[in-house]
Amino acid sequence: MSAATAMQMPPGRREFDFTMDDHRIIAKIAYSTAGILLPDSKTQMVYGRLAPRVRERGLKSVAEYLKLIDQDAAERERAIDALTTNHTSFFRESHHFDHFTAEVWPGLAQRLTKGGKVRLWSAACSSGEEPYTWLMSALGSKRDEAARLLKQNFKMLATDLSPTVLATARTGIYPAQTMETVPHELRRTWTRKDEQSLVVDPALRAAISFLPLNLLNDWPMRGQFDAICCRNVMIYFDGPSKERLQSRLADQLVTGGMMYIGHSERLEGPVAKRFEMIGRTAFRKIAA
Numbered sequence: 513m514s515a516a517t518a519m520q521m522p523p524g525r526r527e528f529d530f531t532m533d534d535h536r537i538i539a540k541i542a543y544s545t546a547g548i549l550l551p552d553s554k555t556q557m558v559y560g561r562l563a564p565r566v567r568e569r570g571l572k573s574v575a576e577y578l579k580l581i582d583q584d585a586a587e588r589e590r591a592i593d594a595l596t597t598n599h600t601s602f603f604r605e606s607h608h609f610d611h612f613t614a615e616v617w618p619g620l621a622q623r624l625t626k627g628g629k630v631r632l633w634s635a636a637c638s639s640g641e642e643p644y645t646w647l648m649s650a651l652g653s654k655r656d657e658a659a660r661l662l663k664q665n666f667k668m669l670a671t672d673l674s675p676t677v678l679a680t681a682r683t684g685i686y687p688a689q690t691m692e693t694v695p696h697e698l699r700r701t702w703t704r705k706d707e708q709s710l711v712v713d714p715a716l717r718a719a720i721s722f723l724p725l726n727l728l729n730d731w732p733m734r735g736q737f738d739a740i741c742c743r744n745v746m747i748y749f750d751g752p753s754k755e756r757l758q759s760r761l762a763d764q765l766v767t768g769g770m771m772y773i774g775h776s777e778r779l780e781g782p783v784a785k786r787f788e789m790i791g792r793t794a795f796r797k798i799a800a
């Protein structure tokens with residue numbers, strides 16, 4: 513037994529045995545499945561997220577759970593789901609939506625009116641706050657005009673690896689306090705109250721397709737997008753995964769299309785040459 517294996521981390525009160533070797537096995541699975549990096553410093557977080565699964569499956573240690581996920585693909589997916597960090601909020605990094613609404617949407621709305629198509633993608637959308645923010649910002653508070661545009665050839669795709677957050681996104685139900693960052697007019701137009709919750713308007717929900725997608729795997733989409741939000745997911749990836757993902761995102765964008773990334777992310781490697789930076793973490797594709 514290695515010194516690491518012998519070490520129970522931290523010594524003391526854990527409901528289940530969990531060794532550094534267990535952590536590293538899990539980290540390897542998370543990296544190869546989802547690109548997610550889980551360095552040794554994340555041991556406590558990993559334990560906290562897996563312990564409920566170990567308990568639910570009636571097991572005595574994380575090692576037993578690792579044996580289970582080795583054979584049970586569905587449980588392995590649940591483990592990866594549990595390991596994702598889904599932090600998000602309405603109007604997070606709202607400068608992206610300000611830019612899109614002022615500089616990009618008017619042209620796209622005109623195209624819709626003339627019978628053209630518009631495609632937007634929120635990649636790694638978590639529980640839906642990002643795509644709902646994006647769409648309600650663009651549409652504004654004039655419902656009739658919004659309804660007219662939504663009837664045109666418009667689609668917003670919103671994807672995530674985690675089925676749990678996608679289930680929340682599809683309901684469009686959020687605790688009222690999470691919507692405090694939504695400007696009053698937009699809240700009044702696009703939500704209704706239901707006890708302690710706010711429910712997103714069905715018209716807005718229907719305009720967004722929430723689908724499971726692992727950004728590391730093949731993508732089924734054929735057409736290109738006019739704008740992509742891929743924010744605060746690449747921070748969990750290493751350099752080669754980021755570079756590959758960004759190059760694929762660039763391929764999936766029309767020339768002239770917009771890509772918005774998270775505040776601590778940047779374009780990595782040769783892909784940067786395909787974009788011009790036109791604002792804070794906002795990039796326009798300039799070359800195929």
Ligand SMILES: C[S@@+](CC[C@H](N)C(=O)[O-])C[C@H]1O[C@@H](n2cnc3c(N)ncnc32)[C@H](O)[C@@H]1O
Nearest residue numbers: 546596598600636638673674726727743744745
């Ligand atoms: C921190 S949230 C960001 C949510 C939103 N984009 C925002 O900026 O507020 C990161 C999301 O990335 C998802 N994710 C992690 N790895 C992924 C992968 N390989 N493919 C797709 N989604 C992934 C997680 O499930 C999580 O919901």
